[in-house]
Amino acid sequence: MTSRLVNLDLDLLRAFVSVVETGSFTRAAALLGRTQPAVSLQLRRLEDQLRSPLLDRSGKGVALTTEGAGLLPQARHLLRLNDEIVATLGDGDLEGEVRFGAPEDVATMHLPGILGAFARSHPRIKLAVTCDYTANLLDQMSRGLLDLVLIKREPVGPELGVRVWSEPLVWVALDPSILDASPLPLIVAPAPDIYRKRALSALEAAGIPFRASFTSPSLAGQMAALRAGLGVGVLPSAMAPRDLSVLRDRLPPLSDSEIALVSARGAGGPAGLLAQEVLRALERGPSASATATPRVEGRP
Secondary structure (H helix, E strand, O other): OOOOOOOOOHHHHHHHHHHHHHOOHHHHHHHHOOOHHHHHHHHHHHHHHHOOOOEEOOOOOOEEOHHHHHHHHHHHHHHHHHHHHHHHHOOHHHOEEEEEEEOHHHHHHHOHHHHHHHHHHOOOEEEEEEEOOHHHHHHHHHOOOOOEEEEEEOOOHHHOOEEEEEEOEEEEEOOHHHHHOOOEEEEEOOOOOHHHHHHHHHHHHHOOOEEEEEEOOOHHHHHHHHHOOOOEEEEEHHHOOOOOEEOOOOOOOOOOEEEEEEEOOOOOHHHHHHHHHHHHHHOOOOOHHHOOOOEEOOOO
16 A cells, blocks of 8 residues: 655645734735635635644634644644745745835834845845835835835724734823923924824823923934923834833823834735735834833832
């Protein structure tokens, strides 16, 4: 009796890994440039090939079976080996350009290492990176000017991109005594920045009078103003530097920052490859080691 020989389809394995890593068939489909039914069919075909159920479909969300949990690290290894071979030998599918957009703070803090590693691994793919506000990035994508963008968004679910991470937003200032000023001097970016929107909405809801003491589209400009003691600003907690105070009291809480990855419809090839690299690198959230631990108001 001869043994059954099965040649695994890497496209099916990539669909499986994408579903698991994004936690959703819908988000995996957006990432892969396919429809949700097409991705579901790919998973069924992979299960048929392996004669094993890989996902537990009895509940909500994406849950792995024992067989699926065993396959996941092996599938990741096969895909990584495939991508390394293709990158090393050179393949027409890995030539081209990826037009990538991200907000300045996200690009500055979290992307240099990821993009640098991608450029070294895929020297035949040209990267063109644009930093701008989320609304402007989405507008450029809608006009066909960008292939892939990281955006700041409200927690709206899977309708707008693949959620990458969420992170607390905090109020920061050089000295907590600035809270005694009325109206409160505020350091913000111009509209339509989402952190500006969060800050103004929170202060208005709490009935705290404020004024814009410094407005700059540049993160470097805002940080300089904060360090000069010109007002209070809003930053993701991992980006709050040690020489600024995190203001825990007397100011209203801010809802978390949520970062999502949005791909243009049909953005496969080099853009799809970069999307997978970004998701893999950031799926556990940004590393707080990029900045020193900030001072916290009331803490010695």
